[in-house]
Amino acid sequence: MRLHPIVLQVPLALLCAVLVACSQQADPDPSDPPVGADADPEQGEAEESGPSPEEEQAETPVGWATEPAPADGEEDDGEASAEPEDGGGVTGGGDTEPVTATGSDELTGYLEEDGPLVVELEGAIELDGDVQVPSDTTLVGSDGGTALTGGGLVVDGADNVVLSGLAFDTDETAVSVRGGAGNVWVHRSTFTGGDGGTLLEVADGADHVTVAWNRFSEADSALAIGGADDEPGALHVTVHHNHFDGTAGHHPRARNAEHVHVFNNYFRSNAEYGVESAHASNVLVEGNYFQNSELSVTPDEDDPGNIEARDNLLVDTPQPEIRGEVADPPYVYELDPTTEIPDLVGDGAGVPD
Known part of the structure; x- marks a missing residue:
């Protein structure tokens, strides 16, 4: 179901030039498009004909969060406004009339009410420790983003949650x-x-999650998916159009994850590694841009998972280490030209200006 560019005719001269470029060992000229051994040099030209606009991609859910997750016996509460028309996917609070929170007490008070719920956060908010987010909820920051300090958000056992525009x-x-x-x-x-901790974690049987258009910085561990104690079968996660800016590792690190799809992310100056697959995880890494990173893609050395890499571009970054085979995801998505990722994601990821 993936949408791939189809190149109907490739001139012989261009094909020869590509083969020569892929065999070169020297660092690419900064003024030229970088070439990695697992990159598709035709991709940028083919996809220029119809990529989705940045705004549409950034504001529309893509990936595993759009796929219906098992209900686990959960009954319908009759609140149809928060449910997607096809019976699955993520809508958060839907078209519910939003309420506004300007402080921690006000926010937690709203989150104790029955959903669906849309909460617009304004100003800087210092959380009183961890704040539980219930099902059928959207938390959205004000224009320019809402700064959250003093604690974190916990989505524990909840279903259908959107977190957006938060710093x-x-x-x-x-x-x-x-x-x-x-x-x-x-x-x-x-x-x-x-x-030293992980900025964002998806674990303990969580499923059908999309992490998109976020910026991670100033941390040793950006994104962890799964743990050593997770049971196989869950942890379907999509990671796309994120900027991992100087974070050391875990972009993500996957353990016991059934399927993790990592595409069109911008990795810059990552001191340890980009993506790692461990404990029998299945990870597909495609269309990403790695720049000055210690290692792009790797299975865990002691307890490896399967990891497949394709169409990535590598600048001052070692070639990926792959293992096994990973299935394509069932949802529809479209890759942006990999050569455009530094500008597209570097400018567009994170809280909007």
Whole structure:
């Protein structure tokens, strides 16, 4: 179901030039499009004919969060406004009339009410520790983003949650999706800090999650998916159009994850590695731009998972280490030209200006 560019005719001269470029060992000229061994040099030209506009891509959920997750026996509460028309996917609070929160107490008060719920956060808010986010909820920052400090958001066992336009500055985990939570979309947010912890974690049976158009910086661990104790079968996660800006590792690190799809992300100056697959995870990495990173793609050395890499561009970054085969995801998506990712994601990821 993936949408791939189809090149109907390739001139012989261009094909020869590509073969020569791929065999070169020297660093690419900064003025020329970089070439990596697993890159598709035709991709940028073919997809220029009809890529989706940046605004549409950034504001529309794509990936595993759009796929119906198992209901686990959960009954319909009759609140149809928060449910997608096809019976699955993520809508958060839907078209519910929004309420506004300007402080931690006001926010937690709203989140204790029955959903569906749309909460617009205004100004800087210092959270009183971890804040639980219930099902059928949208939390959205005000124009220019809402700064959240002092704690994090926890989506524990909840279903159908949207987190958008939030700027986290924390010494601990900013967002935790766990306890079998499903259909969660984290996008257009900025994650800073971490102090050795993981900025965003998806684990403990969470499923059908999309992490998109976010910026991660100033942390050793950006995004962790799964853990050593997770049971196989869950953790279907899409990671796309995120900017991992100087974070050391975990972009993501996947453990016991059934399917993780990592596409069109911008990796810059990552001191440890980009993407790692461990504990029998299945990870597909495609159309990403790696720049000055210690390692692009790798299976875990001690307990490896399957990991496949294709159509990535590597600048001052070693070639990927791959293992096994990984199936394509079932949803429809479209790759942006990999050569455009630094500008597209570098300018567009994180809290909107």
